[in-house]
Amino acid sequence: xxxxxxxxxxxxxxxxxxxxxxxxxxxxxxxxxxxxxxxxxxxxxxxxxxxxxxxxxxxxxxxxxxxxxxxxxxxxxxxxxxxxxxxxxxxxxxxxxxxxxxxxxxxxxxxxxxxxxxxxxxxxxxxxxxxxxxxxxxxxxxx
Amino acid sequence: xxxxxxxxxxxxxxxxxxxxxxxxxxxxxxxxxxxxxxxxxxxxxxxxxxxxxxxxxxxxxxxxxxxxxxxxxxxxxxxxxxxxxxxxxxxxxxxxxxxxxxxxxxxxxxxxxxxxxxxxxxxxxxxxxxxxxxxxxxxxxxxxxxxxxxxxxxxxxxxxxxxxxxxxxxxxxxxxxxxxxxxxxxxxxxxxxxxxxxxxxxxxxxxxxxxxxxxxxxxxxxxxxxxxxxxxxxxxxxxxxxxxxxxxxxxxxxxxxxxxxxxxxxxxxxxxxxxxxxxxxxxxxxxxxxxxxxxxxxxxxxxxxxxxxxxxxxxxxxxxxxxxxxxxxxxxxxxxxxxxxxxxxxxxxxxxxxxxxxxxxxxxxxxxxxxxxxxxxxxxxxxxxxxxxxxxxxxxxxxxxxxxxxxxxxxxxxxxxxxxxxxxxxxxxxxxxxxxxxxxxxxxxxxxxxxxx
Numbered sequence: 001x002x003x004x005x006x007x008x009x010x011x012x013x014x015x016x017x018x019x020x021x022x023x024x025x026x027x028x029x030x031x032x033x034x035x036x037x038x039x040x041x042x043x044x045x046x047x048x049x050x051x052x053x054x055x056x057x058x059x060x061x062x063x064x065x066x067x068x069x070x071x072x073x074x075x076x077x078x079x080x081x082x083x084x085x086x087x088x089x090x091x092x093x094x095x096x097x098x099x100x101x102x103x104x105x106x107x108x109x110x111x112x113x114x115x116x117x118x119x120x121x122x123x124x125x126x127x128x129x130x131x132x133x134x135x136x137x138x139x140x141x142x143x
Numbered sequence: 144x145x146x147x148x149x150x151x152x153x154x155x156x157x158x159x160x161x162x163x164x165x166x167x168x169x170x171x172x173x174x175x176x177x178x179x180x181x182x183x184x185x186x187x188x189x190x191x192x193x194x195x196x197x198x199x200x201x202x203x204x205x206x207x208x209x210x211x212x213x214x215x216x217x218x219x220x221x222x223x224x225x226x227x228x229x230x231x232x233x234x235x236x237x238x239x240x241x242x243x244x245x246x247x248x249x250x251x252x253x254x255x256x257x258x259x260x261x262x263x264x265x266x267x268x269x270x271x272x273x274x275x276x277x278x279x280x281x282x283x284x285x286x287x288x289x290x291x292x293x294x295x296x297x298x299x300x301x302x303x304x305x306x307x308x309x310x311x312x313x314x315x316x317x318x319x320x321x322x323x324x325x326x327x328x329x330x331x332x333x334x335x336x337x338x339x340x341x342x343x344x345x346x347x348x349x350x351x352x353x354x355x356x357x358x359x360x361x362x363x364x365x366x367x368x369x370x371x372x373x374x375x376x377x378x379x380x381x382x383x384x385x386x387x388x389x390x391x392x393x394x395x396x397x398x399x400x401x402x403x404x405x406x407x408x409x410x411x412x413x414x415x416x417x418x419x420x421x422x423x424x425x426x427x428x429x430x431x432x433x434x435x436x437x438x439x440x441x442x443x444x445x446x447x448x449x450x451x452x453x454x455x456x457x458x459x460x461x462x463x464x465x466x467x468x469x470x471x472x473x474x475x476x477x478x479x480x481x482x483x484x485x486x487x488x489x490x491x492x493x494x495x496x497x498x499x500x501x502x503x504x505x506x507x508x509x510x511x512x513x514x515x516x517x518x519x520x521x522x523x524x525x526x527x528x529x530x531x532x533x534x535x536x537x538x539x540x541x542x543x544x545x546x547x548x549x550x551x552x553x554x555x556x557x558x559x560x561x562x563x564x565x566x567x568x569x570x571x572x573x574x575x576x577x578x579x580x581x582x583x584x585x586x587x588x589x590x591x592x593x594x595x596x
Contacts (some may be wrong), residue, residue, distance in 0.1 A: 060151055088148055099151050111210055130155055132212030134145070135404075139396045140157075141150040143464065 007034035056134045057102050063127030065096035072125045076117050080109045160365035162428040164214040166421045168204050169342035170197045171221040171357040178229030182236035186243035192245040201252045203408045221347035222258035227507035232269035234277035245285035257347030265299040278312050282327035283319035284541035289345035295335035295532045297539045309333050310524040321349035321550035324558030327449040328547040335535035335542050340415050341471040350457035357414040362401035363421045364394035366428045372436040384457045391461030399466040415470025418462030421506050424565035431484025443494030474507020480567035490568045504534050509543040514558050514567035517550040526577035537590050
């Protein structure tokens, strides 16, 4: 939704709750004020699902549970300056399953190098590692 | 978390455990500006254009599949029907172009190139005749080149003379490639109602209505559908259709995402996703296995055509939800040699050529990768092909025949091609004569349903 239309709709809602008799010109005036306000704030008012330009990655780790697995991977991510956005970890019958959503925007490593580093760490701690951009997760599970 | 644990694990199960891959990313390239009276010069132009336009594709595909966490089995090129590249209409001319295409493809790391093609559904040009005459040599001396002929359509009827010419050509190709199980014939397909945007081989070509360059993807995924059906257990057919549709949605979506990203990166338009279930000889990646999971003892049993009809329809319905760019052949493929369960069924005698023919009336293509004894006559082969093409012409669908008259082989033996082409048991063909019929020659008129305006 563009800025102006959103402002217009907000103005309409505001005026609907005011006493009768607000002139159509009042809507225009309030809209103009709101647009100025939004521009001054310098932010995108549109309510998108995620900040634009951010392409997240999904890191999945599966294997036998033992101590230090979460640490092993968060260390690699921290060294590469990759931000952990979300983490979900569980143990089923001694099997360890961890899913991390990470933001590689300011990563010091390229995608390929980061993937290699994570896979290598997976080999060291004896777990399986899957790394991919979130594109598939998003597309396959949302209609 | 944006995704549930289950969603992430299901996606991984599909890509890691269920043999899921995208069968092909195919770049379509127009060669209509490469013509020259001197065939060697035409060949040089073709080579230069392919290297310039298609060259970056394998690298781009490798990078994107790595980022998405999926596999792509083949990288392919579809070129304009070579008979339309203006050059001297002699068989030798087209061989020069064939070699140029093959060299370009191999150097750039492509698996196959389709488009050594003549469109003759309503008669031949001199170029068409020359191209078809050159096919045995082209198919036996190149590695990646695939070839096709469109011999009929629902608007024009069937060019029986073209079918006879093809039958003759196939026998010669089978002989020339006898050392490798008559492999040359596996790289050729004859169509009725060929489509212009098919990314699959051997029948891909870059249609004349398409843009200069375009990216198509062809998905695979029988393994994903098969596992979904098994997990669903003994539900009724309506519920089963829903299960298949959901699986097809996911498979197609992957093809769509990949195709669009590749096209974006290459700076060319995205064409279509062909949402066909394409099997591989690998166990667990078989359309026959899907039919068996639906409840048949063996592919070829009574109920096979009904099960395949439902499967094909459900795949289309699920697929169209995933992309607005459905095209190509889109359905289910039943190539005998490329499908472990079909190979087994044919070997046991459960699956006959007649049953296979019936199945092709509801699948997406036709009699695909079937081997017949090497001693069948040209006339018999002509009748065999004409039957299949007639099904397509009357029913307004694409049908095709990819048959290997395996030189020196008899029923009970088999020919092995390796890789995606698999292994074909030699199947029995009825030896009753159709000679007097096919020798009549000429054009079988278009069906009454062609008059739609």
